[in-house]
Amino acid sequence: EAQVTQNPRYLITVTGKKLTVTCSQNMNHEYMSWYRQDPGLGLRQIYYSMNVEVTDKGDVPEGYKVSRKEKRNFPLILESPSPNQTSLYFCASSLYREGNSPLHFGNGTRLTVT
Amino acid sequence: SQKIEQNSEALNIQEGKTATLTCNYTNYSPAYLQWYRQDPGRGPVFLLLIRENEKEKRKERLKVTFDTTLKQSLFHITASQPADSATYLCAPLSASKIIFGSGTRLSIRP
Numbered sequence: 013e014a015q016v017t018q019n020p021r022y023l024i025t026v027t028g029k030k031l032t033v034t035c036s037q038n039m040n041h042e043y044m045s046w047y048r049q050d051p052g053l054g055l056r057q058i059y060y061s062m063n064v065e066v067t068d069k070g071d072v073p074e075g076y077k078v079s080r081k082e083k084r085n086f087p088l089i090l091e092s093p094s095p096n097q098t099s100l101y102f103c104a105s106s107l108y109r110e111g112n113s114p115l116h117f118g119n120g121t122r123l124t125v126t
Numbered sequence: 127s128q129k130i131e132q133n134s135e136a137l138n139i140q141e142g143k144t145a146t147l148t149c150n151y152t153n154y155s156p157a158y159l160q161w162y163r164q165d166p167g168r169g170p171v172f173l174l175l176i177r178e179n180e181k182e183k184r185k186e187r188l189k190v191t192f193d194t195t196l197k198q199s200l201f202h203i204t205a206s207q208p209a210d211s212a213t214y215l216c217a218p219l220s221a222s223k224i225i226f227g228s229g230t231r232l233s234i235r236p
Contacts, residue, residue, distance in 0.1 A: 016169075045224075052228060054229065055215070102169050102170075104169070112158055112175060112177070114172035114175060115160075115162075115170070117169030117170050117171070119167075119168055119169050120167065120168065
């Protein structure tokens with residue numbers, strides 16, 4: 013089954029403790045992206061990747077890192093999480109970046125930073 | 127700055143009626159516009175895409191219009207059912223940027 017898989021689904025951590033949220037897709041998609049979703053603010057892009065070893069900042073990249081060493085994986089790293097990073101995070105992929113290529117989303121990771 | 131507005135945070139419709147959701151955008155000219163459905167606690171799911179040179183697109187009970195003069199897209203669900211209850215997101219797209227609206231929560235009552 014074609015899918016985007018994120019882990020974990022839920023994560024509670026403390027300020028400053030490094031964490032990684034994994035994302036994997038099995039559709040051989042070139043484009044992958046991370047979003048955070050907050051009430052009233054919609055989906056905001058954190059980072060995206062056009063292909064292996066090619067990553068770039070989205071609208072809200074501060075406090076996050078990503079890497080794209082393999083085509084299928086695009087982990088999101090929070091080196092020193094803070095409470096304002098408490099949010100619902102989604103990984104998404106599409107065949108290409110162009111606007112006629114629909115995004116496939118994972119089921120989300122709900123992160124709480126205390 | 128680029129901005130997207132979706133009509134009212136919530137819309138309540140009687141089963142069987144047509145639901146109409148509005149998406150207005152300002153300060154850019156998207157070449158494509160996508161609509162997604164999102165259920166609570168789940169990721170958005172792609173529904174339809176319409177290009178700037180298309181006035182209307184249909185898929186089963188769904189219809190999308192795209193008016194580049196008004197900078198507006200309308201999303202219609204005909205013969206609505208309780209199972210259509212969800213949040214619907216519009217995403218006008220340009221070649222370099224995907225921007226999502228904050229969504230309209232649709233509730234279909236039996």
